[in-house]
Amino acid sequence: MSQRVDATDPYDREDAITTAASAVKGGRLVVLPTDTVYGIGCDAFDNEAVNALLRAKHRGPDMPVPVLVGSWNTVQGLVRDYSFTMRRLVEAFWPGGLSVVVHQAPSLAWNLGDTRGTVMLRMPMHPVAIDLLNQTGPMAVSSANISGQPPATTVDMAENQLGNDVAVYLDGGEATIGEASTIVDLSSGKPRILREGALSAEKIGKVLGMSAAELRGQV
Numbered sequence: 001m002s003q004r005v006d007a008t009d010p011y012d013r014e015d016a017i018t019t020a021a022s023a024v025k026g027g028r029l030v031v032l033p034t035d036t037v038y039g040i041g042c043d044a045f046d047n048e049a050v051n052a053l054l055r056a057k058h059r060g061p062d063m064p065v066p067v068l069v070g071s072w073n074t075v076q077g078l079v080r081d082y083s084f085t086m087r088r089l090v091e092a093f094w095p096g097g098l099s100v101v102v103h104q105a106p107s108l109a110w111n112l113g114d115t116r117g118t119v120m121l122r123m124p125m126h127p128v129a130i131d132l133l134n135q136t137g138p139m140a141v142s143s144a145n146i147s148g149q150p151p152a153t154t155v156d157m158a159e160n161q162l163g164n165d166v167a168v169y170l171d172g173g174e175a176t177i178g179e180a181s182t183i184v185d186l187s188s189g190k191p192r193i194l195r196e197g198a199l200s201a202e203k204i205g206k207v208l209g210m211s212a213a214e215l216r217g218q219v
Contacts, residue, residue, distance in 0.1 A: 003170040021135035023168040031158045032173025034124035037151040041141035047111045056165035059147040063139040064113030066120040070133030093205045095125035097198025101185040128172035
């Protein structure tokens with residue numbers, strides 16, 4: 001039976017986040033708010049929980065699960081190289097609607113799917129998500145929807161799709177952006193946009209000294 005907790009009320013917020021964090025630490029799935037869309041998440045280092053997340057979304061390991069972090073510092077222990085380009089993007093757009101694909105640290109024992117040695121990382125601009133991540137550590141988080149269905153921008157939309165596969169639904173209000181993050185691949189050397197979403201190629205290009213066309217692979 002799923003539990004729904006309300007983090008929109010200041011009086012209930014701390015207890016709601018603690019309940020969700022306990023579920024994550026217990027190997028269960030939670031739905032959490034982010035600035036872009038709602039996510040379904042679990043402990044990134046709990047491989048059984050990650051498998052349960054993929055089953056809940058009706059998708060396989062060929063679509064690896066991204067990882068959310070609660071601080072700039074956390075990411076340095078998760079990547080093979082904290083490059084100058086990555087640092088510029090992190091400092092410019094985190095927390096916010098940018099996900100970066102980089103080579104993961106070789107020592108990590110997690111299994112997020114068929115990543116081929118990479119990981120997609122993001123720090124969301126949502127106070128409830130940040131507070132939860134600071135209690136749990138890195139979380140494997142994908143959009144809170146069944147694969148192929150519209151991503152959820154409210155906790156009701158997420159619950160209607162995912163039902164009892166999720167232990168705790170953490171209500172943080174409506175997602176403010178309502179659009180998935182922009183994904184930039186840094187794993188092959190030259191930055192390349194894999195998905196353009198909450199952040200435009202023009203904004204990212206301005207920080208990196210590249211044109212939007214270059215980032216899109218059009219030149």
